[in-house]
Amino acid sequence: xxxxxxxxxxxxxxxxxxxxxxxxxxxxxxxxxxxxxxxxxxxxxxxxxxxxxxxxxxxxxxxxxxxxxxxxxxxxxxxxxxxxxxxxxxxxxxxxxxxxxxxxxxxxxx
Numbered sequence: 808x809x810x811x812x813x814x815x816x817x818x819x820x821x822x823x824x825x826x827x828x829x830x831x832x833x834x835x836x837x838x839x840x841x842x843x844x845x846x847x848x849x850x851x852x853x854x855x856x857x858x859x860x861x862x863x864x865x866x867x868x869x870x871x872x873x874x875x876x877x878x879x880x881x882x883x884x885x886x887x888x889x890x891x892x893x894x895x896x897x898x899x900x901x902x903x904x905x906x907x908x909x910x911x912x913x914x915x916x917x
Contacts, residue, residue, distance in 0.1 A: 810910035824863035849883035857893035
């Protein structure tokens with residue numbers, strides 16, 4: 808697939824994220840587009856697997872996103888839980904940076 812252009816690279820500040828609506832992605836959850844401090848961009852299901860909170864509203868650094876509600880941590884690359892209280896991994900999605908845009912490939916493994 809060619810993916811979906813969901814944002815311009817500069818729309819996502821370093822260390823932050825934005826949520827893309829499931830109405831756009833066709834997925835069961837919104838998808839968080841997350842930008843690490845090294846400039847890399849990642850995508851995970853937006854809802855924390857511990858409780859209903861947006862990972863796009865969390866803190867992004869050192870290859871992880873921290874949930875703003877109870878501080879669960881998830882690996883940006885794999886979605887693997889890196890800090891409790893969450894015990895279930897978040898679902899990752901493939902993204903590409905192309906022509907200044909962020910292209911999302913929903914449900915495709917990075």
